[in-house]
Amino acid sequence: MFVYSALVLWNFAVQEFSTTVLFVFLTVLLIVRGMQMLREATSLPPGPWGLPILGSLPFLKGDLHLHFRDLTHKYGSLISTRLGSQLIVVLSDYKMIRDAFRKEEFTGRPNTEFTNILEGYGVINTAGKLWKDQRRFLHDRLRHFGMSYLGSRKAQMESRIMTEVEEFLCVLKAKKGLSIDLNPIFAVSISNVICDVLMSVRFSHNDSRFIRFMNLIDEGFKLFSSLEAVLFIPILKYLPGHSTTRQKIAKNREEMAQFLQETIDEHRKTFDPSHLRDLLDTYLYEIQKANEEGTGNYLFEGKDHDRQMQQIMGDLFSAGMETIKSSLQWAILFMLHHPEKMRAVQEELDQVVGRHRLPKLEDLAYLPVTESTILEVLRISSIVPMGTTHAPIRDTKLNGFQLPRHAQVVPLLHAVHMDPNLWEAPERFNPARFINAEGKVTKPEYFLPFGVGRRMCLGEILARMELFLFFSSTLHCFDVAVPEGETLPSLKGIAGVTISPREFRVSLKPRPMEWDNEDANLRPAGSH
Ligand code: HEM
Numbered sequence: 001m002f003v004y005s006a007l008v009l010w011n012f013a014v015q016e017f018s019t020t021v022l023f024v025f026l027t028v029l030l031i032v033r034g035m036q037m038l039r040e041a042t043s044l045p046p047g048p049w050g051l052p053i054l055g056s057l058p059f060l061k062g063d064l065h066l067h068f069r070d071l072t073h074k075y076g077s078l079i080s081t082r083l084g085s086q087l088i089v090v091l092s093d094y095k096m097i098r099d100a101f102r103k104e105e106f107t108g109r110p111n112t113e114f115t116n117i118l119e120g121y122g123v124i125n126t127a128g129k130l131w132k133d134q135r136r137f138l139h140d141r142l143r144h145f146g147m148s149y150l151g152s153r154k155a156q157m158e159s160r161i162m163t164e165v166e167e168f169l170c171v172l173k174a175k176k177g178l179s180i181d182l183n184p185i186f187a188v189s190i191s192n193v194i195c196d197v198l199m200s201v202r203f204s205h206n207d208s209r210f211i212r213f214m215n216l217i218d219e220g221f222k223l224f225s226s227l228e229a230v231l232f233i234p235i236l237k238y239l240p241g242h243s244t245t246r247q248k249i250a251k252n253r254e255e256m257a258q259f260l261q262e263t264i265d266e267h268r269k270t271f272d273p274s275h276l277r278d279l280l281d282t283y284l285y286e287i288q289k290a291n292e293e294g295t296g297n298y299l300f301e302g303k304d305h306d307r308q309m310q311q312i313m314g315d316l317f318s319a320g321m322e323t324i325k326s327s328l329q330w331a332i333l334f335m336l337h338h339p340e341k342m343r344a345v346q347e348e349l350d351q352v353v354g355r356h357r358l359p360k361l362e363d364l365a366y367l368p369v370t371e372s373t374i375l376e377v378l379r380i381s382s383i384v385p386m387g388t389t390h391a392p393i394r395d396t397k398l399n400g401f402q403l404p405r406h407a408q409v410v411p412l413l414h415a416v417h418m419d420p421n422l423w424e425a426p427e428r429f430n431p432a433r434f435i436n437a438e439g440k441v442t443k444p445e446y447f448l449p450f451g452v453g454r455r456m457c458l459g460e461i462l463a464r465m466e467l468f469l470f471f472s473s474t475l476h477c478f479d480v481a482v483p484e485g486e487t488l489p490s491l492k493g494i495a496g497v498t499i500s501p502r503e504f505r506v507s508l509k510p511r512p513m514e515w516d517n518e519d520a521n522l523r524p525a526g527s528h
Contacts, residue, residue, distance in 0.1 A: 043402040045089060047071060047079040055082030057232060063495040065385035065414045068092075072415055078399055080407075084232030086110070087407040089398075092415035094422075094446040100398055101390065101411065101453025107131070108391035110408045113231050114224060117249065121303060122311035123458075124319060127393065130301045134312070137299055138458055141282045145197050147461045158361050160196055161466055164189045165358065165473045171205055172478060172508055179483035179505045182332060186325045186470075187214060193466060194320040198313050199263050199280045213259065216252050217318065221496065223249045260310040279316075283309050320459045323383060324466050326500040330381040331374065331471050333489060333501050334429055335480050341431060342475060345370045346511070349476045356514040359472040361465060367472070368441045372434035374467050375441070378449040380429055383498045385414035387451045413448050422446050476511070483507040 048071065050056035060067055060083070068090045071079050077093035091097045100106050108127045109115060115125045123134045146157025168189040172180075188205050191214075195201040203210035223245055230236045267280050276282050287305055290297035300308050335342040348369040353359045364371060390409040395402065403409070418426045422444070423433065436442045450457035457463070474480070482488055482505075489504030 044080040044087070045078045045399070045401045046075045047081040048075075050082050053084070054233070055084055055086075057083050065382075065412065065495060065499075068386070068410065068412055069415045069418070072412065078401065080401075085234055086112075086232050087404065088410060089403055089407050090410045090412050092412040092419075094416045094448060094452075096399065097411045097413075097416070097448070098445075098452045100409070101451070101455065104454070105392050105394065105396045106390045106409060107454050108393040108406070110389055110391040110406055112408075113234070113237070117246075117253075118311065121308050122315040124315045124388065127391075130303070133298050133301075135455075135458065137286075138279075138312075138316075141279055142197070142458065142462075144282075145279065147197075147459065149461060154361070157197075157462070157465060158469070161193055161469050162358070164192050165469050167205075168470065169358075169473060169477055172474070173510060176478075176508050176510050179486065179507055181503060181505050183325070183329060183503065186328050187321070189470070190325045190328075190466065191317070191321050193462075194317055196278070197462075198278060198316055199260075199267070200278045201263060209259075213256075216256050220249065220252055220256075223252070256314065257307075257310050260313050261306060263313075264306055264309055280309065280313065283312070316459070319457075320462065322498055322500070323459075324463055326383045326498055327377060327381065327463075327467055328470055329501045330383065330493075331377045331467070332474070332480055332506060333491065333504060334377055334380070335475070336482055336488060336504075336506065337491065338429055339481070341373060341429070342480065345373055345472070345475050346479075349472060353472075353476065354514075355512070359469065359476060361468065363472075364468055368435050368439060369431065370472050371441050371468070372431040374471055375434045375443065375447070376429060376431040378467075379417045379423075379447060380426075381493070381499060382414040382417045382449065383500070384449070384451070385412070385495065385499055387411040387413050388455065390455065411448075411451065413451065416446055416448055419446075477513065478508040478510055480506050480508060 048056050048059070051058065068079075069092070071081065072090065072092045078089070078091055078096060080087060080089045082088070091100060109125050118125050120126055120130070123131060123138060126134065144153065146153040146155075146160070148154050148157075168185060171185055185205065188203055188207070188210060191210065192202045195203070203213075230242060236242065264280065267277075267284060271281060271284050271288075273285055273288060276285055283299070283305075286299050287297060297305075335345075348367055349359060352366045353363055359367070359370075387410065390411070391406050392403050392409065394405050396405075397403070416422070420426055424430075434441055434443065450460040450463070484507070486505060490502060493499040493501050
């Protein structure tokens with residue numbers, strides 16, 4: 001009895017003690033965090049205070065870029081807010097974004113759960129010397145493969161893209177009059193352009209390898225999104241479901257890596273240093289050169305060569321596919337909403353290009369209506385609404401405020417493109433805003449769909465070429481309409497890293513070309 005009573009008392013005392021310790025611990029944590037918030041409040045840009053530990057997380061509603069835009073209305077064009085453990089600094093003034101992102105200080109990337117998974121490989125999520133060397137190398141070599149406004153290389157790239165455009169148009173022609181979703185058809189064609197440049201890989205429409213590849217990427221995006229909470233509240237990584245998600249991500253990444261590794265191995269077997277076929281060959285060339293010279297390879301900074309090449313291919317594929325596919329989908333969607341703008345583009349193409357061939361890059365200078373329509377799509381859809389997140393590489397000052405190293409710095413491109421002080425009636429789809437009094441296309445300095453500064457988009461030239469050739473050729477060959485009996489699809493997109501349109505269907509009616517007869521397929525652009 002005595003022993004039992006002693007045990008009960010002991011248990012009680014232990015519980016009391018644990019509760020007290022927990023209470024004291026939480027109180028100290030709250031006080032420390034409160035003091036930290038107070039100190040930050042005096043040196044950081046203005047913004048909502050939020051709650052200790054959670055910050056503004058409980059008050060988030062709707063899409064993050066819209067939430068930030070609302071905050072900028074209240075606090076100004078430079079704000080800070082805490083989302084859990086992460087300090088977020090949002091810039092929505094284009095001059096401020098431009099001035100900051102020109103500086104070395106803002107070329108870092110934040111340390112997050114996502115970047116940890118990538119272990120410093122690739123280009124998009126790297127920083128410092130590795131990123132700088134990688135970026136310079138890619139800039140130079142991609143230009144060599146035709147991402148250039150000038151010279152014979154440009155013609156090579158145009159011809160690569162046109163091969164895909166022509167196949168795309170043939171697939172569309174076979175589906176004329178049906179209610180179709182263009183998304184998977186765009187996906188194959190756009191992937192083929194970038195995969196050809198990167199590693200000489202092409203997929204056929206309905207290719208099972210490609211469907212698996214895309215499923216892995218889609219699933220990867222969803223799995224990463226489900227980790228979002230951990231990004232802000234790291235302690236959640238100890239929850240049981242988290243390790244299952246991490247394992248699934250690792251398994252998917254392994255499958256992707258295996259696909260890419262097979263391509264790397266194949267390239268090694270057939271490698272010829274006097275004939276570099278694609279970007280992958282240029283990496284193999286650098287490795288060979290460094291081995292022969294007995295020097296370390298500056299492109300890899302001691303990292304595993306194959307993993308780095310896999311991640312570079314993965315980075316460029318994911319940056320270059322979804323963005324262009326979504327932009328083209330937005331362009332078609334806006335044409336459904338504004339058929340009169342579609343007719344204006346078609347009339348211009350008929351006059352300048354004629355009905356006997358497809359548009360070429362050299363026509364672009366004479367197609368202001370077509371070009372301004374594409375620019376307006378890029379502005380109004382702002383498909384990368386928050387750019388990519390930057391981080392100061394050291395504690396730094398911006399507009400008199402102190403930003404700590406590793407704060408997440410977000411360029412709110414969506415807010416710049418929707419600023420009524422810069423654009424008249426920004427909510428209105430109005431391509432004419434890009435045409436000046438002389439009828440020429442002008443792009444104001446606050447038009448930033450590809451970002452600005454040292455980390456701005458590496459694929460802008462390719463993107464512009466693809467958007468023009470796919471969009472103009474589609475409208476040259478087809479009238480696009482909402483399928484009979486279906487309603488006009490919504491302009492509300494799905495926001496993630498990019499904003500993509502919700503699934504929608506179209507019906508295509510071929511516009512007769514001069515080479516057409518009843519059964520003819522679309523002929524290649526040069527064969528007239
Ligand atoms: C319509 C198409 C595209 C749009 C709107 C777009 C937009 C952007 C934006 C806004 C950024 C972030 C800039 C910043 O935050 O400072 C970016 C970065 C990047 N883009 Fe694009 N992009 C497009 C197509 C492409 C293509 C085709 C490629 C590949 C060839 C590409 C490769 C990259 C890379 C590698 C980065 C990261 C650069 C770095 O971290 O240094 N993008 N892009």
